[in-house]
Amino acid sequence: MPFLPNHKIIIITAPSGAGKTSITHFLLKEFPQLAFSISVATRKRRENEKEGKDYYFISEEDFTRKVQHNEFVEWEMVYEGKYYGTLKSELERIWHNQQVPVLDIDVKGAIHVQQQYPDTTLSIFVEPPSVDELKRRLSSRGTETAESLQARVNKASYEISFKHHFHSVILNDNLDKACKQAQEVVKKFLNA
Numbered sequence: 001m002p003f004l005p006n007h008k009i010i011i012i013t014a015p016s017g018a019g020k021t022s023i024t025h026f027l028l029k030e031f032p033q034l035a036f037s038i039s040v041a042t043r044k045r046r047e048n049e050k051e052g053k054d055y056y057f058i059s060e061e062d063f064t065r066k067v068q069h070n071e072f073v074e075w076e077m078v079y080e081g082k083y084y085g086t087l088k089s090e091l092e093r094i095w096h097n098q099q100v101p102v103l104d105i106d107v108k109g110a111i112h113v114q115q116q117y118p119d120t121t122l123s124i125f126v127e128p129p130s131v132d133e134l135k136r137r138l139s140s141r142g143t144e145t146a147e148s149l150q151a152r153v154n155k156a157s158y159e160i161s162f163k164h165h166f167h168s169v170i171l172n173d174n175l176d177k178a179c180k181q182a183q184e185v186v187k188k189f190l191n192a
């Protein structure tokens, strides 16, 4: 993939329910030079989600074909049988528009991207106050079945154990405060 040294990347990572999406939306509103990196996913679309805005929703067969054709910067089976990946073409599209991609991806994907672009990546880990609070937030978000909620909660402690791999750890006990902290870190990175 053509890559220039000024091609920056911002990663927001965390367990599901920690507040990645909320903080990412805030950052996208604050900084017009940022653009959301739309991932490919094989899970079902939620009612409030739009194809080609939140994700590119595809079948597992199509996902496998893209893996074989080496179309991903990184991809993971984040939950049992549910695949997610960042397309090379998505990063290229955003860089081509002179913008900086914001990747909302899981901890393993985040570590892979950081390894590939160590000098130009900013990674932010969003930490939930506790796993119990994470469960409460996911329940009240109202998007998950009992099974998908449990899968998210089960993985949370494992994911939190990776937090030291990232440049910045932001505790999301208060969303406004967490957004402001993220804003400061991103501002410094964009101006560097």
Ligand SMILES: Nc1nc2c(ncn2[C@@H]2O[C@H](COP(=O)(O)OP(=O)(O)O)[C@@H](O)[C@H]2O)c(=O)[nH]1
Binding pocket: 013, 014, 015, 016, 017, 020, 021, 039, 040, 043, 074, 075, 076, 078, 084, 085, 086, 104, 105, 106, 107, 108, 109, 110, 152
């Ligand atoms: N590795 C990787 N993870 C992704 C990608 N896109 C989304 N994810 C992660 O997959 C997990 C599940 O996302 P989602 O199904 O939207 O559920 P939510 O986190 O509960 O809103 C989250 O941790 C996302 O950050 C991607 O392209 N690559």
Ligand SMILES: Nc1ncnc2c1ncn2[C@@H]1O[C@H](COP(=O)(O)OP(=O)(O)O)[C@@H](O)[C@H]1O
Binding pocket: 014, 015, 016, 017, 018, 019, 020, 021, 022, 023, 137, 138, 140, 141, 172, 173, 174, 175, 176
């Ligand atoms: N600090 C917070 N306090 C209470 N609820 C929050 C906080 N941050 C986010 N939420 C809510 O918790 C749920 C999960 O947040 P979301 O941004 O979807 O997380 P993620 O993208 O990491 O899965 C959403 O309903 C969101 O409105």
